[in-house]
Amino acid sequence: MTAAPPRPRILLSSPDVGEREQELVAEAIASGWIAPLGPKVDEFEARMAERCGRGHAVALSSGTAALHLALLELGARAGTAVIVPTMTFAATANAVVYTGAEPVFVDCDPETGLLSPELLERALGELTAEGTRVAAVVPVDLLGRSADYPRLDAICERYGVPVLADAAEALGASCAGRPAGSYGHAAALSFNGNKIMTTSGGGMLLTDDGALADRVRYLSTQARQPAVHYEHTEIGYNYRLSNVLAALGLAQLERLDGMIGRRRALREQYAAAFAGVPGASVFQRAGDAADNCWLTAVLVDPETAGWSSDDLRTFLDGAGIESRPLWKPMHRQPVFAGARSFLDGSADHLFATGLTLPSGSALTAEQVETVFRALGTFLGERR
Incomplete structure (x- = not known):
């Protein structure tokens, strides 16, 4: 007698996709826009910016890419520090290292796991006193809860340090009546396969700073200059989201x-x-x-x-x-x-x-x- 096959393992958070996703992905493929960028990307960016209360959204290949490019534009580089919660996934800290900056880890509130305002104040005070330039503070929205941005923003404003919100885990959540992703000079979302919604792989940078959004678009498409040939004056990155994956994201956003x-x-x-x-x-x-x-x-x-x-x-x-x-x-x-x-x-x-x-x-x-x-x-x- 043949043994019954083992049951599939029950996972923490597997992708939730269905007919609507298939419909929009097929539509994108039929349109001929298979390569990165296209009308689905434009629509996805517009709808996500609206959902998160932001002026601009840039669809990227991952949440890590969004953190990396935002940190570069905020001035993270060798000789600077970026404050990151120690209670986070490695991608938050890795993005800091990509820029050459030093990640400085700060502990969390014991009840929520979110960045501790008291320890953040201490870290900023000590780093500032010793002459270390802090390029950014990157609070992390943990397991679907937004960080205490009203308190964190007030602290960072006193020290003149910008906030980059890692909202990768919190799309659809809110803090003090504002949606996740609406805080900070910029914010990063993730659409990895295990997140609240997915584009298979993918992410988004959100900001109200039009110049920052333009720079991220430029850097994420290999920093190509507007010439008839391939002209490059800066190092760029292959970080843009494809039109097909944006179609998947649009269906997920509907649901x-x-x-x-x-x-x-x-x-x-x-x-x-x-x-x-x-x-x-x-x-x-x-x-x-x-x-x-x-x-x-x-x-x-x-x-x-x-x-x-x-x-x-x-x-x-x-x-x-x-x-x-x-x-x-x-x-x-x-x-x-x-x-x-x-x-x-x-x-x-x-x-x-x-x-x-x-x-x-x-x-x-x-x-x-x-x-x-x-x-x-x-x-x-x-x-």
């Missing part, structure tokens, strides 16, 4: 609110599942009404719970369910060993106790049932 709604429904289910469980709580649960709920995570105090986040991860892995610790802090990454940091232990604690759980809008009813059945079994065995 964005529905996808956020499904992720929020999962957040509510997790909150109910962990309600009353000693030592366990849903991360960022307090005040999450403005979040996009990109990823839901649980924090576990092993002394109180009697089990650890890694115990849960191992159990779920055995059931074919992906889960993952929160971002390993940048100051703990071997590649950034010795980097200057302003720390209080908050990011280390979140990494040690936090676990992200399947949160994707593409999860089927059967997959959701499987996840919560496994979670119920795990918790039941430990009560």
Whole structure:
């Protein structure tokens, strides 16, 4: 008798695509605009700028590309520093290194995982006092929650340092009534395959500065001069988004609110599942009404719970369910060993106790049932 094939692994956040995406991508292909740029790119930029309350949007090959080019235009280079939260994905810090600037890591608020305003103030004060020019501060919107921009902006304004918002994880969220991506001199979005919406790979730079947007467009198309031959006076980059992928993005943008709604429904289910469980709580649960709920995570105090986040991860892995610790802090990454940091232990604690759980809008009813059945079994065995 032939054994039944194994069930596909349930992932944290797989792409959510359907008929509308196929329709618009086919339309783009039929139009003949296959190479980078084209009418779908123009439309995607216009709609995203409107959604995020910005004057300009530039569609790029990744969120990292948006950070890189924005940092270059803000003056990041060798001999300068850029402040980055230590609680983030490596791309934020890597983009700083691309420019030759020094990434300086700052710890987070222990309740939200977002850049600590108090430690930011300390970092800016010390760096300024010693004569180090800070080219930018790059707050990161973590797991779908926007950073505390009103406080961060006020601090940075006092020191005359521009803010570049890494909103890669927060499209559709808001802060103080303003949409994610609307803060900072510029902001970066990501449309990677696991994000709230995807263009397969891709990203966007958002800004109200028309000159900055023009420069990013120029640099992202290999810095080609307006000549009949290929003329280059600066180093450029191959960072533009294709017309086909922009079509995918347009369809995703149409469906964005529905996808956020499904992720929020999962957040509510997790909150109910962990309600009353000693030592366990849903991360960022307090005040999450403005979040996009990109990823839901649980924090576990092993002394109180009697089990650890890694115990849960191992159990779920055995059931074919992906889960993952929160971002390993940048100051703990071997590649950034010795980097200057302003720390209080908050990011280390979140990494040690936090676990992200399947949160994707593409999860089927059967997959959701499987996840919560496994979670119920795990918790039941430990009560």
